[in-house]
Amino acid sequence: MSGADKNTSGNILLDVEKLGISFGGLKAVDNFNLKIEKGELYGLIGPNGAGKTTIFNLLTGVYKPDTGRIILDGADITGKPTIEINKAGIARTFQNIRLFSNLPVIDNVKAALHNHYRYGLIHGIFRTPLYYRTEKAMDEKAMEILKVFELDGVADYKASQLPYGRQRKLEIARAIATEPKLLLLDEPAAGMNPQETHELMETIKFVRDNFDTTILLIEHDMKLVSGICEKLTVLNFGRVLKQGETYDVLHDAEVIKAYLGD
Template identity: 55%
Template sequence: MSEQKTKLVEVPGGIIPERDVGQPPVLEVRHLGIDFGGLTAVDDFDFVIGKDEIGGLIGPNGAGKTTVFNLLTNVYQPTRGHILLGGVDTRGKKTYEVNKLGIARTFQNIRLFKTLTVLDNVLIGMHNGMGYNLGSSVLRLPAYWKQEKEAKQEALSLLSIFDMQDLAEVHAGNLPYGAQRRLEIVRALATNPKILLLDEPAAGMNPSETAELMENIRRIRDRFGIAVILIEHDMNLVMNICEGIAVLNYGRIIAKGTPEEIRKNPVVIEAYLGKKGGATDAEG
């Protein structure tokens, strides 16, 4: 599947594709950590992702992957460390402000606006893309008509990425499961992000749907020129489309590298499968 291999180079804090060297990284995470009471959920998390890169975040259940996403979108405020988004520190910002700065995400347990139509779901994502004020909407001034019309066309063209433009008037809650996951991605794209965070996009999909999703993620990356970070348990998907992978276990990064390096890394194999011959002292 992965036709051309991207050459990766090491920069302080992470590995990025060679083509991005010299540009400031889209996202730079330094020594990020969060404690919940006495429990350290994530610690010393370093991560760099360049423009156009597809990065993967994997690890056993409970490793802290989703927590990292919540930290990146400021749902949780980090206890330690910094997140630099195109050079801007997001510390203390609200989730919606982080979204305006360019991080959009999907959720592990789908969070759509279920009783609204598919089109409305996407239009809500475009909320900040439209700038007309309350007066324009009450009086239906030209600004309203112009922006609503443009937004609707834009929304339909975004939906057409996943061939969903015919479902525009369907209520989001009535969509089949796979389509709901796709709609979440479209809604995230509608916020015009620089980085797209996908939390288990292939969960519950069959192999052919997964293969299609894989193509679509690549297409999205190429069309919009955005970075994608995905959490996924489907190793086939991760190994095929990610250019760089970070492996998380007990809240710490235990390995970083290209898919080949990760596949051979003994530390990663141990985290997933346990020590060789150590079945007796393994307790999970």
């Protein structure tokens, strides 16, 4: 990156320009712009069907955009496959939990360490010293991550045996294990009670502060959004309605209208 570039985009981690996609005749996302700075905790909100999850799917390569560009930390990742985008530094959780439900909790995290701790198939089958060394390091790293989410005590349980709230946490833990620059959380508090939501807020803040990552989250729970997000983008019918500091956005007349109607 040149010096001039640094001045304009030095602190920008994610730069989305004029992103758009249509399904059939429906413009699900249209002319979407977003700039997120490194270390920010950013919220994406909007009524049901506004296109929030579609944007996540565009950012993670599940859908290829019809128009626009996605720049992550200076690299163009527009239209790349999901795997490449994860390697480039975006990890996500899902609105409806997607865990590796038959694997133990620890293996869910170890699977996510896959690209950071390597050994070949031959090492795996013949159990060379490299195998033992790497597996040990993976175990330690996985336990370290699980500890943050208070899941270390249930490391040997099958993922499907965990209660709902802890499954959500495990999903975040798994995403964090890929060491993302940008973490996308799709409705992390969905289905949680106020107590669990409060804990989750603490965890999200802790993750941002301790794992050197930036977080973009979709959420309906306004308490969580106003409690932890520094900036917000409000989406309505696939278009940006309002963008800015959390307080300003939430007190904007148009935003209130979009949520509550006339």
